[in-house]
Amino acid sequence: MPEMTYREAVAKALADELASDPNVIFFGEDVAEAGGVFKVTPGLYERFGPDRVRDTPISEQAIIGTALGAAITGLRPVAELMFADFVPVALDQLANQVAKYRYMSGGQFVVPLTVRAAQGGGNGFGTQHSQCAESWLMNFPGIKVVSPSTPVDMYGLLRGAIRENNPVFVLEHKGLYNMKGEVPDDTAPMKLGESKVVRQGIDVTIVASQLMMHRSLEAAEQLAKEGISCEVIDVRSFVPLDKATILNSLAKTNRLVVVEESPHQAGWGGDIASLAADEGVYWLAAPVKRVNMGAALIAYSPPLEDEVLPNVGRIMRAVKSVLSDA
Amino acid sequence: MTTTLPIEGRQQALRLMLETRLAEEKIQELFLANLIRGTTHLAIGHEGVAVGTAAALIPGDKVTCTYRGHHHALALGMTLRAMMAEMMGKETGACKGKGGSMHMTDASIGLLGANAIVGAQLPIAMGAALTAQVKKTGNIAVTFFGEGASNIGAFHEALNMASVWKLPVLFICENNLYGEYSVWSKTTPVQDIAVRGAAYAIPGVIVDGQDAEAVYTAVKAAGDRARAGEGPTLIECKTYRYRGHSRTDTAPYRKAGELDEWLKRDPIDLLKGRMIADGQLDEVEFAEMRHAAETAVVDAVDWAKDQPYPPVEALYADVYYEG
Structure with missing residues (x-):
């Protein structure tokens, strides 16, 4: 290939x-x-x-x-x-x-x-x-x-x-x-509106996209060594949003972490949390945790930019926090 | 040198101007009677620009215009019924009731839409011109805007890019002297908008916007040039807005006597006078024409009043194309 x-x-x-x-x-x-x-x-x-x-x-x-x-x-x-x-x-x-x-x-x-x-x-x-x-x-x-x-x-x-x-x-x-x-030679144009489970797990669902999705996979890999099993969902399509894939995963894991590369206020993670509250609340065993940039802006200086973007360590801590909240 | 329209063209132009004038006067009444909601922007006084331009277009040409655009829509061939039903938010309106006064659109006559954001329609017309250029259709695009829009960024981006790409698009400015409530001289440092074309290597032409045939002549010449691949033209039509900016504006900021001066050069009177002088019309025929226009407007309003509102499910239709 x-x-x-x-x-x-x-x-x-x-x-x-x-x-x-x-x-x-x-x-x-x-x-x-x-x-x-x-x-x-x-x-x-x-x-x-x-x-x-x-x-x-x-x-x-x-x-x-x-x-x-x-x-x-x-x-x-x-x-x-x-x-x-x-x-x-x-x-x-x-x-x-x-x-x-x-x-x-x-x-x-x-x-x-x-x-x-x-x-x-x-x-x-x-x-x-x-x-x-x-x-x-x-x-x-x-x-x-x-x-x-x-x-x-x-x-x-x-x-x-x-x-x-x-x-x-x-x-x-x-x-x-x-x-x-x-990229297989026969890759066809893809349908929009479908998310993808990129790692199977049973303890916590992590919803993320692009760079944050890759960091979530890294976090899941490290957490696996500690005996924590994360399911990672790559959003792929924000509009239309694939609610079913997220809700199906939540029904299995009962815990949800959303990782966004954007400010907290009016960030898309709020929509995912709202989806869980509206249509998956009885599956939730812990509050939904959002990992994002808070109210900060992206700065130029390397340590500041490193701090504002969610990293593997922050994602791992968020996963552990929803597990300890049970 | 103004080219005169053939007699059929003149009759059509006069009929359309009368219908537009009477329709807009009726629209104002309907607003005051609360049959039409929101706001409206009347183009009474501008009719010559619309009919003169429409006479110079051919099938397949595309037009974008502004929220002050009832005259453009009617000149291009929108029916009075479709317009009045749209005004009232009815299901059988031009936009199924979703647009209203500021968004008159009819793709079947080449009207790609009236726009409620000042200047936004200029780039959209460029896209239609790009399609004509890439597909080599020989068609052009026309975009109307007011002199106030020549101060917004989209105007400058549009003229620049259209010139660089030599797009077959005509930028037609209806300079009615007032950008909303402000006289042009308070907001614009140049006497004529047409000079702004020079900054983008686009010819700038000034036309008497009250004279439908002068507008026709200028648009025809610029259109021929665009169809031949020689690029855009900026045409400034000097005209006047008899009414205020929008429904509630009585235009107290105007100089005393200014309206009266412009009324002496009313576009309907001008063409009518010319036709009478040329032996193509008499007062009796004009009265008949006016009566027919009145009847058509009343019919359209009565018809529109009887039309149903869209069902509430229509709210969710056409957000996306399904299929």
């Missing part, structure tokens, strides 16, 4: 969709001739030409608005926003336009639009280039949100997003771009 990096999986998904459908076009800042600031998209411009792979000015509102207009008139655009921190720069187009265009017209349009952006901390990019955008975007019904954590999911979910007849935001974690994994 071919092994590739998460970064290469993005490029392959884009190339395969550009090749399979002439209506697919791709544009963003520095994505064409330069191949992207994270070197994610080299070669696409040369292969598919300047009509279909385009560099844009540094104009996030124009990028998203143009992509929307193209999507409702017959193209299937993929727009890149470079850093997910630029979501607020384009927020009018995302929140007021993209999310609502079909709805407020009474269903006159389909909006086959994909937006990609790189997110996440841990790389010293500082306060304005390290944030995660899931929780921001989840508040706008009309947009789907996926966050792949592995090369194979990156490949399959990005292709699935491009084929989807709705706006989809695909969030790529820049801490994972160098991660390698197997």
